[in-house]
Amino acid sequence: MEDFVQANKLLLLGKLTASLVHEIRNPLSAIKLNLDYMNLAKDDLPQDIQDIVKESLEAFEQVTFLIEDVLDFTRRPTSKMHDVNIEQLTDRCIKIISINARMKGITIQKEISNNLPVLHLNKNKTMQIFLNLINNAIDASKDKDKIIIRSFELQNENSILWQVQDFGCGIKDEDKEKILNGFHTTKSNGHGIGLSVCKKIAEELNSELYFDSEENEGTTFSVKFFLNKE
Template sequence: MIQAEKLESIGTLAAGVAHEVKNPLQTILAGVDFLCLHAARRRETVPMVLSEMRDAIRRADSIVRELLEFSATNHPDVRDEDLNAIARHSLNLMQYELKKHHITLAQELAADLPMLQLERNKIQQVFINLFLNAVEAMPDGGTLAVRTYARPLAGERLTASSRFGPGETMVIAEIEDTGAGIPPDQITKIFDPFFTTKPTGTGLGLPVSKKIIELHGGAIHIANREQGGVRVAVVFKTSGGKNHEKETNPDH
């Protein structure tokens, strides 16, 4: 039964790859055919066709790179990192998008976070993907709220299948938007490879982000907010003694 489910998953993934990569390849092929037939006579259209081919190549490349990320099983190259510093740097890279879409940024980054064992570039990749999703959910403006805090699990488990147990300290990054939220019939599919509601999306951003966080021993949870919009919680476990040297904030 398990083997059959694995084969079914592989088949679904392969079908998704074939569909997603086929479209840009067809665009490239059509462009090549056009250039072969008309390049000499209709030179004014050549730059436009080449631009479309370039975009198609970039899309195919993006799909392949994200698929490789999704299928990766190697452990991240971690070192002690400040989660707040990674969040701030990622937000700095988003300043243009925030201004362009008239989005207000609200930050509440705890000053007492323990250092975490992270691969900086990978976590930055996750943050930027989540920030971009939030921006796209607020095309007419809104508020992007980013907060970090640490707290111990007091008797509860994070989820039934979680690696986080009672007494362990979690470091949490929360990202909230004030958009329309996720439709109920879609929220269970958001981590499925190739599921997307965006016209130009690959449907691999969230699955890749989830994989990166899980390879760091963490978890990612997405839910609609009662006030509207979406809340994303990225949860990390502190990695032992040296990460507990600073006290966590009991108010969170």
């Protein structure tokens, strides 16, 4: 019962986050109008003030980008399919979750092959997999460590592999059979549904989710996207 209560808290938090983001938009719009007004008169302002206005407008655009991504992610998933560029979607996920990495001093290293084929997938569901796996990698990592996100084409299998690798605590052998099952977690504050959700979504996307891990050495989670799997 405690697991279900915790899961309900997380669902409620998602709804509250979406509502909060909507409310944040109004004062942000007022700030943007004032910055635009100051920018119109920038030639009459000292150079240091011009620089501040410019940097503030750039920061506003970044905040707006993050708000749109959060709203997009919190919307109820649909069966709608999109043309997905793996690198662009990975970049969006990294921006959303980068604050978690910065809090631990984690460096995110990206190794994505050029000119990967475009995938026809549900963008929101794919983001949910990526965000869960990247967040897990951050949680498993030691402070000031790094994680690697890579993606490349497996031409002999007509697929694209997306991976996130950490060098943290790894997964014990006795937990490997349970880790993708619902409500199994080794985290003191975890709920154990993230990986099972990822597995379910991957199956819905006709993709494969698997992992390789060594205790105290790290873990690599992989998602294999098939280019034309019936």
